[in-house]
Amino acid sequence: MRYLSLVLSLCVLFFLVATANGSTTKKQGKVTFLQFYMHDIVTAKHPTAVMVAKPPSRNDSFGLVMIIDDLITQGPSSSSKVLGRGQGTYMVCSLTGINLLFSFAAVLDTPEYKGTISFHGLDMLALTVREFAVTGGTGDFRSVRGYATIETQALKGLNAVLLFKVYLTY
Template sequence: MATPIRKFTKLSFVIILLISFLTFLKGDELGELKRSSMTLYFQDYFGGPNATMKPVTFSADAWSFKQFGTIFCTDDPITVTMDQGSAEIGRAQGIYVTSALDGSNSHVLISLVFTNKEFGGSTLEVQGASKQFERVREVAVVGGTGKFRLARGYATFETVHLDLSLSYSIIEGNFTVWHYKNDRNTL
């Protein structure tokens, strides 16, 4: 007579095999795993009447990127080149939170919402701690939809232009992602 532990072990093994088999079948439905790399430019206006990034809460009379607890909301245009007149291919929408007591890190939660013909309707989801005062910052790509279904990877950000008098900066984003390419995806 089998002991309860042996029955449980056999049942666990069968369940693991079943899950593995179903995952294999589901992976086939998703299509081929593909690696994509792209460079995009975030046109960031952090002041003035047409600001695309604003503080929404802060713990002092004046907001600051260094002030612990400050939360910023963003909706930056994403372009294919550094030029302000470059074609817009999407929007970077989300929040930044100054999450380190000394102001050195911000936590980034950003959705890249693509609007161009090639990727329209697709998204990439970016999340992680960003060492906001370093020249190059790296965060994780934790997901995606549409053409970037189940994306994973990383992104680096570098401020390549800063004009404090205009409250304007250009941030270069370099993305390396693995995602499923499925010709049956309809967008």
């Protein structure tokens, strides 16, 4: 009888554990999609990307470091609605090609969103579509995670317009 009571107690315990909705259960977060354009202007009267470190006496651009304060807009034209700024750095980090390591924050200030989204990733310029990790955020984007795809929409000399499609969960 004592054995049967122990077995029944264990069965009830296992049932309760299996059906419990504890704090370790992963909850589905809020999912948000954003699309915007970032204007990286290197060669203009008022550039938004400036070289802060030159390559050490080389014939290539390996080691070049840029700091950015790029305009972020709703559409591909620089005269479209301003959503914020892209602030951070990128550097040429490849001996064999033009790969750029980006680390920057999209500082958004719109009626819909106020806060930052932090991006980090390798921009492999030979690819049509590239991908960056979303590593965090502030304000409306606190505890955000996700990724972004990047496509070059326009390229005139060293000046580029980049399309960002951002997939966020928080």
